[in-house]
Amino acid sequence: MLRAAVAAKTPLGIKAKEAMDKGELVSDDLVVGIIDEAMKKPSCKKGFILDGFPRTVGQAQKLDDMLGKQGVKIDKVLDFAIDDAVLEERITGRWIHPASGRTYHTKFAPPKVPGLDDVTGEPLVQRKDDTAAVLKSRLDAFHKQTQPVCFLLSKCLNCERF
Secondary structure: OHHHHHHHOOHHHHHHHHHHHOOOOOOHHHHHHHHHHHHOOHHHOOOOOOOOOOOOHHHHHHHHHHHHHHOOOOOOEEEOOOOHHHHHHHHHOEEEOOOOOOEEEOOOEOOOOOOEOOOOOOEOEOOOOOOHHHHHHHHHHHHHHHHHHHHHHHHHOOEEEO
């Protein structure tokens, strides 16, 4: 929804792009506003999926307030429970061919020649955020900010863990 609003150059999408271009996080109010706009489109009339939002209790409260004004309730929450060590193995082993976007993994989908794209033979790169240090920081934030949201939602809704 966020990317679509930016691409469509909606007023909220333009504000979101300004924040992203500055390297800032898009504010909770802007994201909830974009969700509010998107929900009014035909593509959301039969339902929608929010992936990665809300991530904090504050975001969950803003989303709940907006949904309440529309008379809409969340009917399902999926919580994919994955061990941190598994995430580290998956993330730190990922390599990408920048020109094509082809993705490889040192263990699960290795290139034929280590470090080189199978099609072009060009070097593969690792994203700057695919390191153990960045992942640790992101996981720390998840455990502090997002797990409480999962707990709250599981008390209120039919929450399924996978």
